[in-house]
Amino acid sequence: SQQGEEDPQALSIQEGENATMNCSYKTSINNLQWYRQNSGRGLVHLILIRSNEREKHSGRLRVTLDTSKKSSSLLITASRAADTASYFCATEIKMDSSYKLIFGSGTRLLVRP
């Protein structure tokens, strides 16, 4: 089944550094979304980029989308210890008359104080 794959699987950085996570997918998408999940808790929506957009910003987050390469990246600038979490990309694809969100396996980010 079509699924986003994140890279790297795990990332450890020092507070203040930037963190970059990548996502690749296989088929045409309606949009691509990034979610964050803290240990043992629910997912929180971070940012959505539509298939006709190439870049989007939200606070310290920057997302790019390259539909020709079927890839996206999430950049977190000036990281903080509170950014420690798992980050998932999710691609929304059209299925007949409905839409489905397909998640990748995630990048586990550790920000060291």
Place this chain on the structure above:
Amino acid sequence: DTGVSQNPRHKITKRGQNVTFRCDPISEHNRLYWYRQTLGQGPEFLTYFQNEAQLEKSRLLSDRFSAERPKGSFSTLEIQRTEQGDSAMYLCASSIRDWGNYEQYFGPGTRLTVT
């Protein structure tokens, strides 16, 4: 709190027993989704409702799984004759599909352990 709520938060059951989970979405949201998440993996789509109609079911949803949303508000997910492989976090999410608004709001999940 006006977020998505799920009950119970944790459920331990013996293999072969039936379990039922409940999800209360954000009140004005007409779409409700169920996902399953195992350790170290992203959520896997199970099924979704628009109002009370179940519009999509994953092949992951075997005959032992059934979901309902009788009045288009809360939803229940029942697993019959549980197996150890059913152990996972079950997540519920809701959304309004307005033009340009696609994000899903997730509940805290129900962690199921089948012994």
